[in-house]
Amino acid sequence: MQLPENRFKRALAAHEQQIGLWSSLASPLSVELLAGAGFDWLVLDMEHAPNELPMVVSQLQAMAAYPTHPVVRPPWNDMVAIKRLLDAGVQTLLIPYVETEAQARDAVAFTRYPPQGVRGYASGARGSGYGRIADYAKHCADELCVLVQVESRLGLENLERIAAVEGVDGVFVGPGDLAAALGHAGDIAHPEVQATIEQTIERIVAAGKPAGILTPNETFARRYIELGCLFTAVGSDIGILGRGADALAARFKPAR
Numbered sequence: 002m003q004l005p006e007n008r009f010k011r012a013l014a015a016h017e018q019q020i021g022l023w024s025s026l027a028s029p030l031s032v033e034l035l036a037g038a039g040f041d042w043l044v045l046d047m048e049h050a051p052n053e054l055p056m057v058v059s060q061l062q063a064m065a066a067y068p069t070h071p072v073v074r075p076p077w078n079d080m081v082a083i084k085r086l087l088d089a090g091v092q093t094l095l096i097p098y099v100e101t102e103a104q105a106r107d108a109v110a111f112t113r114y115p116p117q118g119v120r121g122y123a124s125g126a127r128g129s130g131y132g133r134i135a136d137y138a139k140h141c142a143d144e145l146c147v148l149v150q151v152e153s154r155l156g157l158e159n160l161e162r163i164a165a166v167e168g169v170d171g172v173f174v175g176p177g178d179l180a181a182a183l184g185h186a187g188d189i190a191h192p193e194v195q196a197t198i199e200q201t202i203e204r205i206v207a208a209g210k211p212a213g214i215l216t217p218n219e220t221f222a223r224r225y226i227e228l229g230c231l232f233t234a235v236g237s238d239i240g241i242l243g244r245g246a247d248a249l250a251a252r253f254k255p256a257r
């Protein structure tokens with residue numbers, strides 16, 4: 002059995018735009034449905050979704066037949082959570098709320114076996130093909146992709162130092178938390194938030210790392226792509242299902 006290639010990581014390294022979608026419904030059925038839509042990547046969110054490890058494994062299995070790449074966001078930048086996700090076969094992590102160079106180094110170290118890092122070793126986990134992938138421990142890091150989220154004032158202050166950390170493969174701008182950090186919680190469209198997002202994307206690009214973001218607003222998404230955003234999530238399962246259901250009901254039912 003061969004170590005699966007991380008096509009998403011290689012696409013970012015080749016500066017190929019990757020269009021993604023956010024999944025918070027925590028269901029293998031909805032993930033399987035979305036994996037067939039044609040997106041390059043799909044976030045399986047564990048931070049802002051009732052999504053636990055066994056459920057994520059089922060979602061990984063549900064999308065394994067599709068080329069859409071799973072990106073898993075653990076609840077926090079946590080050694081144990083990351084170890085368990087890598088053992089489960091996750092190859093791309095989106096680590097929330099990274100604010101300092103040290104936290105970025107920790108995030109990378111949590112994905113590396115000693116001596117490069119502190120990842121705990123298991124011989125027969127799903128990630129190693131239940132032990133069938135030869136030399137997994139030696140080569141697995143080549144196909145791991147570590148994306149970190151910058152979404153606070155301190156993170157913005159340390160942006161270039163975070164981006165420069167070896168093993169950080171991309172920097173994702175968290176628009177919602179950034180808006181809150183700027184005093185505009187819930188108002189991502191606020192001019193100060195948009196200006197900060199645009200400047201942050203430009204700074205990440207200037208730092209030589211792929212920039213990423215999530216926005217369901219097509220105008221914003223195309224603007225961010227113009228600025229060099231390379232992994233761009235353009236919607237979410239909840240947004241599509243929720244707003245679509247609302248609109249359909251409204252066509253047949255009087256407004257409540």
Ligand SMILES: O=C(O)C(=O)[C@@H](O)[C@@H](O)[C@H](O)CO
Binds near residue numbers: 025049152175
């Ligand atoms: O906006 C943020 O901050 C984020 O990290 C988001 O991209 C996600 O939390 C998103 O809002 C989840 O639905």
